[in-house]
Amino acid sequence: MLRKLGEVPVRVLIVEDNRDICDNIAAYLAKHSYVMDFAYDGISAMQLALTNPFDVIVLDLMLPGMDGLSFCQKLRTDAEITTPVLMLTARDTLDDKLKGFAAGADDYLVKPFALQELHARLQALYKRSHGRTDNLLAVADLTLNRATQQVHRAGQRIDLSAAGMRLLQRLMEQAPSVVARDELETLLWADEPPDGDALRSHLYKLRQVIDKPFNNPLIHTVHRIGYRLAEDAADMEDAK
Incomplete structure (x- = not known):
């Protein structure tokens, strides 16, 4: 269970315009003691990312206002923010994944996905970004x-x-x-x-x-x- 590292709660930004998916994610991750913030469009998400320290960002590809690829590119190149990004999308071709990684995503999860898998991938990104690796x-x-x-x-x-x-x-x-x-x-x-x-x-x-x-x-x-x-x-x- 990913609860704390050095007594600091793990803070996650969920960027997803589907409220039902947000509710499902929130209900599941709450059982594992994550601190979560939500944004339902790319512009609001960018404002949150620029003004708050997050440990991981879960980012949907198709968003109103600013799509996920544009968000990720601006986050990396303009704001120079290196917070790990887990990209969510219904597109599952290799070309789509490569575009996501080229934009700056650290991992890629295809919808529909298992909530256990989301949790496991968040754990891996969090550990990796904090220098924790398990051989x-x-x-x-x-x-x-x-x-x-x-x-x-x-x-x-x-x-x-x-x-x-x-x-x-x-x-x-x-x-x-x-x-x-x-x-x-x-x-x-x-x-x-x-x-x-x-x-x-x-x-x-x-x-x-x-x-x-x-x-x-x-x-x-x-x-x-x-x-x-x-x-x-x-x-x-x-x-x-």
């Missing part, structure tokens, strides 16, 4: 040390190929969130994925060493979307 990733009895690139499950050492290590690390970093197929393909092959279903082959090999020798599978396929790594395949609470 050890852990999901259930599976661990990966990013510094040593060593993987263990139930105390047993697991050796992986370079591709398998990259896939597992990305899945663990975003667990229990879904990682899209195109994101994993870009991770392995940039803009030139091979013909055929090479990604599925790599995931099959990864499952053979991560899941098959153990009772509880951790790698789950999300039909037509991608893969997620979690202790179970139960549905997550969604924000739509």
Whole structure:
């Protein structure tokens, strides 16, 4: 649970013109002791960002007054504010994501999204911006040390190929969130994925060493979307 760092409450600016989504986010994050401010258009959001110290900004892409891309660009170039920005959007193509990152976004979350995923991504951005990094990733009895690139499950050492290590690390970093197929393909092959279903082959090999020798599978396929790594395949609470 992300409550405090150095006894200072974590303050988040939510910029979203859909009041229902704002209400859902507020109800969920309140359980984790965030301090939240809300703006429903880009101009009001900019005024708040210029006059208040926020730890993280959650920014919708489509906004009245000033869209999210313009807001992010002005925040970075004109105001020189480096507060981490998590961009929300219904656009899920690689080109859209690249535009968001080029504008200055630090992370990207596609609607509809799980509130647990929003919370996890806020945690990661907050820790990163305050210089806190954790080399050890852990999901259930599976661990990966990013510094040593060593993987263990139930105390047993697991050796992986370079591709398998990259896939597992990305899945663990975003667990229990879904990682899209195109994101994993870009991770392995940039803009030139091979013909055929090479990604599925790599995931099959990864499952053979991560899941098959153990009772509880951790790698789950999300039909037509991608893969997620979690202790179970139960549905997550969604924000739509």
